[in-house]
Amino acid sequence: MSLQALAEVIKERLGTLAKEVRIAKGHVEIVTEGGRLTEAARALKEMGFDHVKSVTAVDYPKEGKIRVTYHVSSYLKEDLSKYIVGLSVDVPRDNPIVETLVPLWNSAEFFEREVFEFFGVHFKGHPDLRPLLLIPELAEKRVLRKDFVVREEGIYEGVPHEYK
Amino acid sequence: MSISEGTIGELRAKGVEVKRLEREYYEIFIGPQHPGSGHMRIIVRLDGDIIVDADPDIGYVHRTMEKLSEGREWIKVTPLVERMTIIDACNVTLPYINAVEKLMDKRPSTRASYLRVLLCEINRIASHLYGFGIFGVFLGHSTAYMWGFGDREVFLELAEILTGTRLTYTYHIPGGVRRDMPQDFPQMARRAVRYMRNRMAEYEKIFLNNPVIVSRLRDVGVISKTRAAELGIVGPTLRGSGVRYDVRLNEPYEVYSELDFEVPVFEEGDALARTLVRMEEIKQSLNIIEQAVDWLEKHRDEPVIAKEDYEKLPKLHKELYEKTGRVKLLPTQISMKVPPGKAVARAEAGRGEIFYYVESDGGVMPYRVRVVTPSARNVIVFKKVVPGHRLMDLPAIYGSIDYFPPEADR
Numbered sequence: 412m413s414l415q416a417l418a419e420v421i422k423e424r425l426g427t428l429a430k431e432v433r434i435a436k437g438h439v440e441i442v443t444e445g446g447r448l449t450e451a452a453r454a455l456k457e458m459g460f461d462h463v464k465s466v467t468a469v470d471y472p473k474e475g476k477i478r479v480t481y482h483v484s485s486y487l488k489e490d491l492s493k494y495i496v497g498l499s500v501d502v503p504r505d506n507p508i509v510e511t512l513v514p515l516w517n518s519a520e521f522f523e524r525e526v527f528e529f530f531g532v533h534f535k536g537h538p539d540l541r542p543l544l545l546i547p548e549l550a551e552k553r554v555l556r557k558d559f560v561v562r563e564e565g566i567y568e569g570v571p572h573e574y575k
Numbered sequence: 576m577s578i579s580e581g582t583i584g585e586l587r588a589k590g591v592e593v594k595r596l597e598r599e600y601y602e603i604f605i606g607p608q609h610p611g612s613g614h615m616r617i618i619v620r621l622d623g624d625i626i627v628d629a630d631p632d633i634g635y636v637h638r639t640m641e642k643l644s645e646g647r648e649w650i651k652v653t654p655l656v657e658r659m660t661i662i663d664a665c666n667v668t669l670p671y672i673n674a675v676e677k678l679m680d681k682r683p684s685t686r687a688s689y690l691r692v693l694l695c696e697i698n699r700i701a702s703h704l705y706g707f708g709i710f711g712v713f714l715g716h717s718t719a720y721m722w723g724f725g726d727r728e729v730f731l732e733l734a735e736i737l738t739g740t741r742l743t744y745t746y747h748i749p750g751g752v753r754r755d756m757p758q759d760f761p762q763m764a765r766r767a768v769r770y771m772r773n774r775m776a777e778y779e780k781i782f783l784n785n786p787v788i789v790s791r792l793r794d795v796g797v798i799s800k801t802r803a804a805e806l807g808i809v810g811p812t813l814r815g816s817g818v819r820y821d822v823r824l825n826e827p828y829e830v831y832s833e834l835d836f837e838v839p840v841f842e843e844g845d846a847l848a849r850t851l852v853r854m855e856e857i858k859q860s861l862n863i864i865e866q867a868v869d870w871l872e873k874h875r876d877e878p879v880i881a882k883e884d885y886e887k888l889p890k891l892h893k894e895l896y897e898k899t900g901r902v903k904l905l906p907t908q909i910s911m912k913v914p915p916g917k918a919v920a921r922a923e924a925g926r927g928e929i930f931y932y933v934e935s936d937g938g939v940m941p942y943r944v945r946v947v948t949p950s951a952r953n954v955i956v957f958k959k960v961v962p963g964h965r966l967m968d969l970p971a972i973y974g975s976i977d978y979f980p981p982e983a984d985r
Contacts, residue, residue: 437918465930486818486820517807522947542634
């Protein structure tokens with residue numbers, strides 16, 4: 412099965428659940444709407460996509476949205492294991508809420524926690540939603556959003572005055 | 576697991592008599608300083624010495640590389656991301672470069688691909704030997720530690736001869752690599768391969784067939800095939816559970832499709848099987864190194880960067896390349912712009928599959944770099960597989976999944 416054929420199969424299977432199915436560099440991109448994410452994910456799982464490789468979020472401040480993508484693939488079906496499929500959903504930046512997919516894909520648990528701490532995306536129904544890598548105070552700042560600017564320290568910054 | 580108040584209420588409403596059994600659990604914090612790899616903490620709750628609940632608390636060596644890479648030029652991301660696993664630097668930077676190449680529609684020259692594969696396999700062996708060393712520490716087998724770290728030097732030295740540095744190579748550039756191999760490299764590589772093949776028999780004698788080690792690893796931390804797929808674990812941990820999945824096989828990158836190698840798979844799913852997978856992988860990597868140097872020896876004329884790039888090099892740079900085999904980067908390559916788009920790429924690193932998602936808005940810096948490392952995917956094992964085991968099994972499971980904190984924390 413080629414990437415093109417896979418995109419066709421997915422298009423047929425998801426039907427109206429997918430707003431858009433297209434081929435990007437090396438993977439198939441599916442965009443769905445908020446309320447339909449779980450259904451679309453279930454359809455993909457029934458096709459044989461059994462694990463999540465990454466939950467990726469990208470911040471688009473100009474459009475006022477955050478795109479959350481579940482990159483999924485298969486271990487047990489060898490013809491699907493060649494491909495990566497990205498199931499995306501757009502959420503508003505000021506109130507990002509996504510239905511959790513952990514009950515469906517256990518492997519998403521830690522990645523959803525990561526997206527929660529770095530982007531502030533709330534996963535409704537997640538069994539254990541708390542920061543994973545950052546301390547809670549830092550996680551509050553949502554550091555991977557575009558409006559968080561990394562301030563580079565100069566060489567002499569923080570050096571006491573008498574040494575300057 | 577405790578039953579929630581809601582469920583209890585429901586049961587009571589149905590007329591079921593519910594009595595709460597109070598039970599004291601012992602909670603211990605293992606880490607972030609502990610005698611193995613360190614820098615991570617596992618909070619375990621114990622009933623006697625049976626683990627009832629384990630919560631991996633990671634992030635002690637987190638550096639937010641995903642954010643930092645948004646603030647530097649495309650090519651400068653490589654030396655950043657390779658620092659998450661300096662012992663496996665070649666493998667973890669390769670998919671990033673592959674993703675950038677996909678965005679730029681650039682293909683590396685075949686010679687560069689072979690050199691990349693060569694360094695990747697050298698790295699894989701070094702990384703597995705490092706893992707063995709740490710595993711030895713966990714199990715109180717200090718000989719494995721000494722041997723693993725000692726033999727790893729052989730391969731670090733090979734890498735040094737090839738790239739100029741022991742660990743952080745920054746070897747790949749879009750369309751090629753930064754250095755050609757020295758004239759006498761094939762002989763050295765073959766010697767190292769011969770040496771390691773002999774050593775493998777010794778490792779089997781002292782470690783793998785050691786009754787103490789076997790009894791600590793057999794039937795410990797068993798993950799079934801379907802469970803492994805459900806948890807989304809990767810690498811030797813996955814293949815030890817009977818799943819035939821290796822990126823080099825399932826979606827071959829570089830020249831892996833032209834090379835002859837096997838992917839070892841074990842069905843048992845226990846700590847011993849995972850260890851055996853890594854041992855067998857070293858043997859396969861040795862085969863690949865031999866094949867790669869054979870090819871490289873026969874095809875010396877091809878440049879190590881893409882042909883169109885080579886032709887664009889100024890005379891001075893060309894002379895330097897002819898004389899020393901070094902590719903000096905042009906200022907235009909450092910401040911290059913990458914066409915807008917999204918790309919994903921993956922590779923099989925020492926500990927398993929590494930995944931990159933790279934997005935460009937057409938600027939001189941990436942718009943978004945998302946990286947998921949093998950250890951970050953395997954950390955779920957602590958939470959889902961460890962409960963039910965005895966506390967003494969925890970180091971055995973930890974070591975058998977070859978968990979590496981800086982890699983998981985990124």
